[in-house]
Amino acid sequence: MRIVLATITLLWIGATTPTLAEPLAVDEVAPGIFVHAGVPQYADSNNYGDISNLGFIIGPEAVAVVDSGNSPSIGKGLREAIRQRTDLPIRYVINTHMHPDHIFGNAAFAEDRPVFIAHSNFLSALMARADGYQRRLEEDLGADEARGATLSAPGQTVEPPPGEPLRLDLGGGRVIEVTAWAPAHTNNDLTVLDTATATLFAGDLVFLDRLPTIDGDALGWIKAMDRLAALPAARVVPGHGPASAPWPQALEPQRQYLTVLIDDIRAIQKRGGTIEQAAEQAASSQRSLWRLFDEDNPRNAVTVFAALEWE
Amino acid sequence: MSTTVKRLTVTVAALVLSCGIASAQSISPKESSAAKQGDAKPDDYERWDAVREVYFPGRTIEDGSAFLSLDAPYRAQDAALVPVTVKAALPADAGWSIKTLTLLIDGNPVPLAGKFHLYDETAGAGHRNLSIGTRVRVNEYTLIHAVAETTDGRLFSAERYVKAAGGCSAPAMKNPEQAMARLGKMKLNLPQSVPAGGDVTAQLLVSHPNHSGMQFDQISRTYVPPYFIRSIKVSYAGQPVMDVETDISLSEDPSLHFTFTPKAAGDLKAEVVDSKDQTYTGDWQVTPQPAS
Numbered sequence: 001m002r003i004v005l006a007t008i009t010l011l012w013i014g015a016t017t018p019t020l021a022e023p024l025a026v027d028e029v030a031p032g033i034f035v036h037a038g039v040p041q042y043a044d045s046n047n048y049g050d051i052s053n054l055g056f057i058i059g060p061e062a063v064a065v066v067d068s069g070n071s072p073s074i075g076k077g078l079r080e081a082i083r084q085r086t087d088l089p090i091r092y093v094i095n096t097h098m099h100p101d102h103i104f105g106n107a108a109f110a111e112d113r114p115v116f117i118a119h120s121n122f123l124s125a126l127m128a129r130a131d132g133y134q135r136r137l138e139e140d141l142g143a144d145e146a147r148g149a150t151l152s153a154p155g156q157t158v159e160p161p162p163g164e165p166l167r168l169d170l171g172g173g174r175v176i177e178v179t180a181w182a183p184a185h186t187n188n189d190l191t192v193l194d195t196a197t198a199t200l201f202a203g204d205l206v207f208l209d210r211l212p213t214i215d216g217d218a219l220g221w222i223k224a225m226d227r228l229a230a231l232p233a234a235r236v237v238p239g240h241g242p243a244s245a246p247w248p249q250a251l252e253p254q255r256q257y258l259t260v261l262i263d264d265i266r267a268i269q270k271r272g273g274t275i276e277q278a279a280e281q282a283a284s285s286q287r288s289l290w291r292l293f294d295e296d297n298p299r300n301a302v303t304v305f306a307a308l309e310w311e
Numbered sequence: 312m313s314t315t316v317k318r319l320t321v322t323v324a325a326l327v328l329s330c331g332i333a334s335a336q337s338i339s340p341k342e343s344s345a346a347k348q349g350d351a352k353p354d355d356y357e358r359w360d361a362v363r364e365v366y367f368p369g370r371t372i373e374d375g376s377a378f379l380s381l382d383a384p385y386r387a388q389d390a391a392l393v394p395v396t397v398k399a400a401l402p403a404d405a406g407w408s409i410k411t412l413t414l415l416i417d418g419n420p421v422p423l424a425g426k427f428h429l430y431d432e433t434a435g436a437g438h439r440n441l442s443i444g445t446r447v448r449v450n451e452y453t454l455i456h457a458v459a460e461t462t463d464g465r466l467f468s469a470e471r472y473v474k475a476a477g478g479c480s481a482p483a484m485k486n487p488e489q490a491m492a493r494l495g496k497m498k499l500n501l502p503q504s505v506p507a508g509g510d511v512t513a514q515l516l517v518s519h520p521n522h523s524g525m526q527f528d529q530i531s532r533t534y535v536p537p538y539f540i541r542s543i544k545v546s547y548a549g550q551p552v553m554d555v556e557t558d559i560s561l562s563e564d565p566s567l568h569f570t571f572t573p574k575a576a577g578d579l580k581a582e583v584v585d586s587k588d589q590t591y592t593g594d595w596q597v598t599p600q601p602a603s
Binding site: 187276299307 | 384388389392394446477480481485486487488489493496498500502503516518526527528564566
């Protein structure tokens with residue numbers, strides 16, 4: 001099987017920032033499952049873009065990485081954490097969706113020649129936005145990080161239903177299942193289920209602590225949650241929040257936020273209210289429950305308002 | 312077991328990012344001695360001088376703040392979806408009314424967002440209270456202007472400074488398949504109470520991607536071709552309410568709020584033409600409640 005890698009070379013001019021070169025701290029949340037929990041912040045030169053949860057699964061014969069971080073430095077730190085624990089080949093790098101904090105560390109794994117795996121909508125969604133993502137990477141983290149951030153086209157893609165999940169063999173019968181979802185958080189969400197330990201990597205289909213952001217379809221997300229809840233998992237690794245949490249209870253805070261947001265906006269629309277009013281008022285009862293609420297809620301409200309107009 | 316795996320054959324693309332759209336704003340180090348609008352800088356007013364010369368060459372534009380207002384968020388949540396409202400309240404004894412309203416986003420590649428030709432079913436008495444709203448893309452921090460042309464040939468303007476950037480090049484469609492499936496569909500939203508003979512503010516929504524031509528697709532390494540609504544004509548009971556010339560600055564799924572005055576039951580009709588010369592029509596029966 002031949003994997004075709006597309007590399008986008010970025011040329012940048014500008015100031016430099018120091019880089020980080022130590023292994024990321026990880027927790028072993030289940031046997032062979034390691035997770036690094038990012039901070040609930042926006043990416044900046046203090047946190048190096050360490051803002052999302054990243055993980056890897058060490059199987060009997062190979063390693064699979066789930067999300068690579070917001071910068072090449074974070075990706076390197078993740079790779080260092082793997083190499084502290086095993087010399088087994090890194091066979092797969094799975095990107096749960098196209099957002100920068102889940103993909104810009106991919107370059108750190110290029111030397112391992114893994115199969116990069118993503119949703120069938122991943123590449124088109126990323127390429128439509130890559131220009132802006134790359135510009136923001138330089139603004140947030142500096143020219144050095146941006147220069148190192150090569151993007152890879154997936155070597156394998158997974159189709160949402162009616163497509164079937166992709167099963168990846170890590171040797172010795174340890175199989176992980178990669179599932180593509182209909183539009184929810186984005187239009188290219190993937191989850192990874194490790195059946196041996198009943199651990200679900202949910203990507204950004206599950207947020208805890210940090211406010212969920214909607215870049216796909218809020219109603220689709222609510223529907224996806226019912227199917228997610230039925231997955232045979234004991235714990236979840238959310239895309240943002242703690243390294244792991246009990247399943248399916250971990251869905252509830254997010255379900256409550258999205259439900260209230262949608263209900264509030266429907267009520268505003270019903271009384272002839274405006275999109276500006278929605279940005280100010282919708283879901284305000286949820287404010288104390290989430291980090292980055294003031295930063296992200298108004299935009300969520302605008303997104304959902306425009307979408308619900310077509311119900 | 313069946314796995315659904317598609318192998319992608321994407322050729323290597325070495326990209327040098329264009330800096331053309333990258334500059335978020337251009338602010339000169341000059342002192343802003345005469346800033347009239349929030350953070351607007353002298354450069355913003357120089358740009359306005361150039362823009363007004365394009366759309367209203369050689370004409371005087373008077374300050375319309377006595378009767379004209381322009382509302383938009385100072386800092387937009389989504390630069391590709393910035394709500395803008397123009398309101399006019401004319402003195403009852405003005406003797407003139409508003410013939411056209413032009414909405415200009417000074418800093419956009421095509422500043423003209425919409426030119427609204429207003430009709431008046433009340434035979435020349437004019438719209439006393441009118442409200443026009445839409446949603447626009449804003450490409451960089453900029454002044455925006457509403458220019459009203461009166462039936463006696465004068466121009467008045469209102470302005471506002473908006474902090475938003477990247478709205479023209481932003482890939483607005485979050486769910487492209489769903490959006491294209493409803494291409495050309497329209498919705499009309501009316502207030503719960505529609506009094507006969509009263510001013511009624513309605514909202515017309517048209518489902519259309521309204522591609523600006525500035526959305527870069529790195530797979531094809533080309534810009535998504537511009538594909539947008541060019542005109543929207545609204546009539547009520549066979550009489551024109553407004554004709555709007557539009558361009559790339561309107562947001563995806565264009566939204567128009569407008570005022571009309573239904574005296575009796577009739578059909579509100581909308582005719583929309585896009586840049587591929589496709590025509591979409593909508594027709595809604597409106598039954599106003601008799602005035603008590």
